[in-house]
Amino acid sequence: PLLTQTWFLWSQFSPTSSPKRFDLNIMPVWQKGITGQGVVVTIIDDGTFDLRGAHGLSHDPMPLRDADNGHGTRCAGEVAMEANNSFCGVGIAFNARIGGIRLLDGTVTDSMEATALSYNNHFIDIYTCCWGPKDDGMEMAGPGPLSEKALRLGAQKGRDGKGNIFVWASGNGGMVGDHCGADGYVNSIYSVAIGALMHTGLPAFFGEACPAVMAVTLTGVTASNLDNGCVTHFTGTSSAAPIAAGVFALVLEANPDLTWRDIQHLITKTAQIPNPMEPGWSMNAAGYHIHDRYGFGLLDAGLMVQQALYFKSVPPQRNCSQEVTLDPVRILSPQGSVIVAVHSDGCGGTDKAINTLEHVQVRASITSVCRGDLSVALVTPSGTRSQLLGTRRNDASPAGLKNWTLMTVQFWGEDPYGTWTLEVSPLVQSPNHHSNITPPYSSPVPSFSPSTSSF
Known part of the structure; x- marks a missing residue:
């Protein structure tokens, strides 16, 4: 029923929108019959509720039903809300298998993070992580030695050697002058750092800048919520990163043989510049457009899937x-x-x-x-x-x-x-x-x- 509010998937779902709204160019992918079928996406967060396939991937069989613990459910809904069920909206990869690992409801240790990041990594394709150091502009933290090892082994051995895709939110500390160079998770070569873009094509006011950001997606979007609820303005880089995970699920259905580095190469080749007049854009010596807040640009699902279908894997790292x-x-x-x-x-x-x-x-x-x-x-x-x-x-x-x-x-x-x-x-x-x-x-x-x- 809220299809008209899913402008971020395809702006023509909201034909009366003014000014122009940017989108992820999803419709050409769906028209190819690509919907995330066979791809497994897991949300490492505060747990998920009422989602297909969530059971069996959650570490906590009896999670608390707390109104503050709906973050993971919203993230999961962006990826895989069911289509054509007359409820809320629709997920980007609505036929993907979705799961949740409950990590954030209490004290978190390096060992716990490592366990979550390596859990079932032969089966899970994409891990989505919307957490990190406090966005207060004071803290500087990153993965401990066990978590670093989990990320490295996931890239080297996960998905039968093709490598797990670790999608990471770039952080919401922009209002207090934070910089994601102080976030060790974002600075891992094994993570894909995703920033947030407003529907106008401008970077979100809360977003953090740093050169580890690979791309942006959109914020202020429709997602599922606790207790059969629905939200229509889910914001933050926490809303942007799961959208990227959904796009990558479509890409992996199109070509399951892609490696973790292939995904990153496809981003650099297909991301679009949403607002070329925004200060800060430059071109590196290899011809790539780069920006501290946009990365290589806004993800384009249609173009990324099109190139993925015929993509030749890059040589070994x-x-x-x-x-x-x-x-x-x-x-x-x-x-x-x-x-x-x-x-x-x-x-x-x-x-x-x-x-x-x-x-x-x-x-x-x-x-x-x-x-x-x-x-x-x-x-x-x-x-x-x-x-x-x-x-x-x-x-x-x-x-x-x-x-x-x-x-x-x-x-x-x-x-x-x-x-x-x-x-x-x-x-x-x-x-x-x-x-x-x-x-x-x-x-x-x-x-x-x-x-x-x-x-």
Whole structure:
């Protein structure tokens, strides 16, 4: 009955909408008969209720029915609300199998996260995670060692070796100046970080910027709720990430042989620029349009599925790393930045040799009396600049960065050979700022593919 409010799937469902509403171009996919059949999507959250297939994938057989615990149900509804049942709306991949793992109703440990992220990973195709550090602009946290291992093994061995797809919400701390470079889950190369876009094509006011964001979907959407309820304005990056999971479910039905990296390559090739006039768009040296808030752009389900049908999998991943120790320690003052130049040959002459970039990570240790004053940027040999960490006005922690991993996807497709430049800058308005970069400083820890794929 609420089909006219599912504009985010196909704007013509709401023909009277003005101004133009952006959508995910779902209808051409459904017209091909692709509806998520045979794909398993699991929501790691506070549990799900009244959803087909939720039983058997939930860790908690007797979850509490709390009005505050409807978040997971709303996320699941976006993916797989049943079609043609005269209730609420319809899920993007309405024939996908949907399940829930109850994690967030209480204290969460690294072991619990790892168990959830690896649960039944031979059977589950896509995990959707709409949680992370507090969106207060003060906290800096990420996966512990067990969770990191679960993500890595999921990508390497899940789905019979093709790799699980981990979809992650990029965070809702934009109003308080948060930056998702401070979110270690978003900065994992194994997660697909998704931001939120308003129906006007502008980034959501609550969204966080960082170069780990791969794409955006839409927010303020229709979803199922507890006790046979329905919501028509589900907002936050928590509403955007499950939409991406639904799109990926359609893509995996179209081509079940796609790997986790194939999905990311398809995003870079098919995402659309919704608002080219929005400040911040640039093009990297490989010809990809990039933005700290949009990533590569708005997901286009029709185009992504079309290319997935004939997609040739990318070559095996190669990892090239280089460690640089600064001696003596470099001191950062309010008068200027610390600039570190590092030459890379892309591990040429070894079995790790590469010529095109995918993810680039920098693992850095920086002492600081005020962590929120720190700004970290990386520049490729081709001149593309990526803001790995932005200043955060609420973060007054003296902890600095200790072996913290920052990640960017904005160098996708570029050649790693040449001189890289790392820039660490202070907040100019902070005259008492005093920081130093302490050894060891490792740069970068990138993952590369050995050749550029053509589609």
